[in-house]
Amino acid sequence: MPSAQVQPATAPEVRELTFAQAVREALAEEMRRDPRVFIIGEDVAEAGHPFKVLTGLVEEFGRDRVIDTPISEAGFTGIAVGAAMTGMRPVVDIMFGDFITLAMDQIVNQAAKVHYMSGGKLRVPMVVRTTLGATRRSAAQHSQSLHAWLCHVPGLKVALPSTPYDAKGLLKAAIRDDNPVIVFEDKMTYQLKGPVPADDYVIPLGVADVKRAGRDVTIVATSSMVHVALAAAELLAGEGIEAEVVDPRTTVPLDVETLVASARKTGRVIVVDEGYEKYGVTGELAAVIAEGAFYDLDAPVRRLGAMHVPVPFSPVLEDLTVPTAERVAAVARELCGTR
Amino acid sequence: MTRATEISPRDELADVRPEQWRALYRQMLTIRRFEEQVNELYTSARMPGLAHLYIGEEAVAVGVCAALRRDDYITSTHRGHGHCLAKGASVDRMFAELLGKAAGYCRGKGGSMHIADPEVGNLGANAIVGGSAGIAAGAALSARMRGTDQVAVCFFGEGALGQGLLYEAMNMASLWRLPVVYVCENNLYNEYTPASETTAGSMTARPEAFGIPCTEVDGQDVRAVLRAARAAVARARAGEGPSFLLCHTYRYRGHHVGDVNRAYRTREEEQWWMTERDPLTLLARWMTAHGIADAALLAQLDAKVREEIARGLAFALDAPYPDASEVDQHVYA
Numbered sequence: 001m002p003s004a005q006v007q008p009a010t011a012p013e014v015r016e017l018t019f020a021q022a023v024r025e026a027l028a029e030e031m032r033r034d035p036r037v038f039i040i041g042e043d044v045a046e047a048g049h050p051f052k053v054l055t056g057l058v059e060e061f062g063r064d065r066v067i068d069t070p071i072s073e074a075g076f077t078g079i080a081v082g083a084a085m086t087g088m089r090p091v092v093d094i095m096f097g098d099f100i101t102l103a104m105d106q107i108v109n110q111a112a113k114v115h116y117m118s119g120g121k122l123r124v125p126m127v128v129r130t131t132l133g134a135t136r137r138s139a140a141q142h143s144q145s146l147h148a149w150l151c152h153v154p155g156l157k158v159a160l161p162s163t164p165y166d167a168k169g170l171l172k173a174a175i176r177d178d179n180p181v182i183v184f185e186d187k188m189t190y191q192l193k194g195p196v197p198a199d200d201y202v203i204p205l206g207v208a209d210v211k212r213a214g215r216d217v218t219i220v221a222t223s224s225m226v227h228v229a230l231a232a233a234e235l236l237a238g239e240g241i242e243a244e245v246v247d248p249r250t251t252v253p254l255d256v257e258t259l260v261a262s263a264r265k266t267g268r269v270i271v272v273d274e275g276y277e278k279y280g281v282t283g284e285l286a287a288v289i290a291e292g293a294f295y296d297l298d299a300p301v302r303r304l305g306a307m308h309v310p311v312p313f314s315p316v317l318e319d320l321t322v323p324t325a326e327r328v329a330a331v332a333r334e335l336c337g338t339r
Numbered sequence: 340m341t342r343a344t345e346i347s348p349r350d351e352l353a354d355v356r357p358e359q360w361r362a363l364y365r366q367m368l369t370i371r372r373f374e375e376q377v378n379e380l381y382t383s384a385r386m387p388g389l390a391h392l393y394i395g396e397e398a399v400a401v402g403v404c405a406a407l408r409r410d411d412y413i414t415s416t417h418r419g420h421g422h423c424l425a426k427g428a429s430v431d432r433m434f435a436e437l438l439g440k441a442a443g444y445c446r447g448k449g450g451s452m453h454i455a456d457p458e459v460g461n462l463g464a465n466a467i468v469g470g471s472a473g474i475a476a477g478a479a480l481s482a483r484m485r486g487t488d489q490v491a492v493c494f495f496g497e498g499a500l501g502q503g504l505l506y507e508a509m510n511m512a513s514l515w516r517l518p519v520v521y522v523c524e525n526n527l528y529n530e531y532t533p534a535s536e537t538t539a540g541s542m543t544a545r546p547e548a549f550g551i552p553c554t555e556v557d558g559q560d561v562r563a564v565l566r567a568a569r570a571a572v573a574r575a576r577a578g579e580g581p582s583f584l585l586c587h588t589y590r591y592r593g594h595h596v597g598d599v600n601r602a603y604r605t606r607e608e609e610q611w612w613m614t615e616r617d618p619l620t621l622l623a624r625w626m627t628a629h630g631i632a633d634a635a636l637l638a639q640l641d642a643k644v645r646e647e648i649a650r651g652l653a654f655a656l657d658a659p660y661p662d663a664s665e666v667d668q669h670v671y672a
Contacts, residue, residue: 038484064484070514075507078473082491083481085462085474086412105504109467110474118455118463119446120669154670178672 013198020053020190022164023129026171027054027091029200031061034089037175038065040076041093050095051131051190077103077128081111081180084126089175094130097184098144103128111180112155125178127171132160133186133224133274134322140310143318145223145274147184148281151251157181157205158252162226164194166249169203177205186224186274206253210262214244217268217332220259220285221245225272231325232332241336251281259285260292267298268335272323277305299335304328351562357631361640363405363561364622364632367397368644370421371619373430376648377420377437377451381596385656387439390451393421395591398618399524400425402564403492403584406572412460412478412491414471416524417452418590419464422494427459430647434655441661442654448661448669460489469495469502476508479517479575490518490575498529500538500545509581513549516580520571521546523583524558526590531603546583558586559616562625589616 017025031037039057041049045068048055058066069076073094080090094100100107111124132145151158157179161167167185174181211226212233221229226247233243246262248254263269269289273281282303289301304323312318374394380386393400396418404413404425415422423433428444436443437451444454455463462478465471475493482489499505500523512519529537546553552574556567564586571582589612593601601609626632632640 070507070510072507072511074504075473075476075511078470078504078508079477079480079511080473082414082462082471082474082477082479083484084477085457086478086481087485088481090477105467105470106473110465110470113453114455114463115672116669117445117449117453118457118669119444119448120672121445121457122455122463123672125672157671 014195015198016193017164017196018190019164019167019185019192019194020051022168022196023053023171023185024055024057025196026168026175027057028060030172030175031057031065036087036089037091038067038088039091039093040067040069040080042069042071042095044068044093049093051187053190054093073099073102074106077106078110080126081106081114081124084124085114085122089125090127091175092126092128094128096142097130097132097146098141100128100130100146107150107156107180107182108153112153115179116155123178124180126180127174128180128182129171130182130184131187132184133188134306134311134318136187137313137315137318139313143311145184145306147182147251148275148279150182151281151284155180156252157250159183159205159250160223161185161249162189162223162247164192164196166203166209166247168196169201170205170249173202173205176202181205184223189224189227192227203249205250206255208246208248208255208258210244210258211247212243212245214242214266216241216243216266216336217270218244218246218262218266219270219272219328219332220248220289221272222248222251222281223274225274225323228323228325229272229328232328235325235329236332239333241332243332248285254288256288256292259289263289263293264296267296269297269301270304270328270331270335271301272304272328274306274322276308277303278308280305302331302335304331355565360622360626360631361636363401363565364619364626365640365644366401366425367561367619367622368640369430369647370397370400370424372644372648373424373433374420376652378592378596380437386437388450390437390596391418391594392592392596393418395612395618396524396526396558396588397421398561398564398622399522399558399586399588400494402561403494403520403522403568405565406568407460407490407492409459411489411572412462412475413494414462414475414478414491415464415494416471416496417464417466417468418496419452419454419494423454423456423461423464426456426461428454428456428461430651431654434651435658438655439660440655440658441665442658446661446665469499469505471495472499472502472505472508476512476517476519479512479519480515482518488518488576490520490572492520492522494522494524496529497523497525497527497534497538497542499523500542501529506545509546509549509551512581513551516578518575518578519581520568520575521551521581521583523585524588525585526588528590528594528603530594531598533603542585551581551583553583553585556584556586558588559618559621561618561622
């Protein structure tokens with residue numbers, strides 16, 4: 001949570017919501033606020049999405065604004081691009097992040113390029129919600145974390161919410177943004193509970209959040225890896241190492257300032273992300289931190305990402321592919337020289 | 340599938356006034372002369388990049404766009420100059436865009452293959468074959484959601500019949516009865532390969548499989564194109580759903596201006612289309628036969644068009660390039 005919030009005269013109501021409920025609330029509020037907002041994707045209406053994220057929305061907004069599509073990722077993503085270019089604000093639901101591959105032309109060659117190629121005359125105010133994350137025993141075509149692909153493309157913004165609070169605030173900001181924004185939600189966090197204000201708030205894209213303050217080592221973590229990092233910090237706290245956990249919340253735009261400030265404070269940095277470690281988000285985060293805080297660092301920035309293998313089905317194997325709190329803590333101990 | 344039926348010349352003359360036929364002729368001529376100039380610019384190394392010429396296919400763009408309102412949408416292709424001009428673009432800013440100048444329709448950032456002009460409903464040319472099929476259906480969906488009666492036309496070549504996106508979009512457009520008109524320009528060649536080697540089965544069976552009515556049109560006859568387009572647009576505007584126009588046409592030039600050998604087809608074939616099936620000649624002959632134009636008027640129109648082209652080119656050649664500071668502008672809105 002942001003630490004320096006101004007308290008209004010009457011404190012707003014704060015409820016415990018699941019991540020999925022927070023997403024649903026963000027969508028419902030934005031659809032009530034702006035008639036141009038609509039949802040499009042597979043099984044988004046009565047089915048309410050496989051993870052029940054959208055339950056109840058079709059009852060309130062009807063099938064004209066919660067549009068069930070055939071199984072046609074490229075087609076409905078392209079339809080959203082055209083709708084966004086002509087005055088609507090679509091929210092595309094791509095059921096699993098792996099399926100974003102099917103829509104890549106529409107996202108990369110169309111949505112991301114339209115504003116630039118038209119010399120600024122056309123806009124694509126569109127959101128793509130999709131998932132990332134392994135450890136659901138879903139095997140290699142339902143478990144990938146492909147967000148680095150989208151971060152690589154100019155013209156797209158990428159959000160990686162980790163908590164119900166962030167999920168609601170970032171999604172509302174994404175819907176109000178005039179650019180294509182891809183929001184990756186970790187399947188494993190949908191049932192995670194957390195405090196969410198009932199009032200209207202947005203979290204600006206490009207503002208990182210210090211999820212836990214510490215002095216000895218910075219753990220920069222994205223999406224569900226924030227919870228891995230917080231668990232590692234708990235382990236380390238028992239050993240006298242105070243870890244600071246920084247959540248960029250959006251990787252495009254990236255709040256370099258907050259990351260570098262934390263690196264300067266602690267002098268030691270671990271970057272944790274569930275995408276593939278090679279050529280991935282961790283490489284970029286490590287590089288900007290090294291460039292911005294090199295002379296304040298006591299050790300090279302360390303990276304932890306997914307193993308460079310397709311995600312295996314067998315639970316025993318799958319668990320090996322993703323960073324864990326124990327591994328993050330072990331790297332922190334190495335960095336702090338207290339192994 | 341229906342073939343565009345012949346209607347009597349008298350009905351046709353009543354339906355479209357003489358000056359409108361002359362305007363359509365002038366538009367086709369403008370596209371022809373514009374592209375001849377583009378070819379000259381490219382071969383004299385004054386134009387950067389690629390150019391895919393539309394010469395020979397003018398009747399399709401002009402006939403279809405004549406059935407549209409200014410606020411109707413089109414999406415175009417890598418061979419899009421004709422569509423852009425027919426939807427209302429001016430030659431000076433077109434040339435400026437092709438030369439990478441700041442005065443171009445996209446401030447020189449789009450070039451030949453990406454010209455967009457939302458003020459006249461042009462949602463952009465597209466360098467991905469079939470890439471705009473979703474955008475056109477989306478514009479049609481948006482029109483309906485916003486409660487307008489706008490129509491979206493999706494132009495594509497027969498090469499796009501190999502792309503899956505087109506079928507995904509047509510499926511949804513038909514299911515949801517979206518106001519979209521699919522205009523397939525069958526110019527017989529997918530880039531450098533005859534359509535007969537790339538397209539299995541029947542072209543018209545494809546839309547029909549989705550329940551989309553298809554009309555086969557002589558794409559060299561602007562009168563036939565206009566007639567079929569009017570029916571398709573009226574159907575879309577009335578909320579009756581998408582249509583598919585299969586326009587048989589011919590690309591006189593190569594896939595792009597550098598494709599000069601064209602070993603995949605004969606010079607005799609090209610010559611036949613140019614002499615027997617030229618859209619400008621066909622319309623000129625018809626107008627002359629019906630007293631709408633004569634040789635003197637046609638010569639006068641040509642002089643006017645050449646003057647417009649020369650003025651537009653001079654404007655573009657004189658126009659400044661974008662400032663270096665523009666390179667990272669418009670990445671994000």
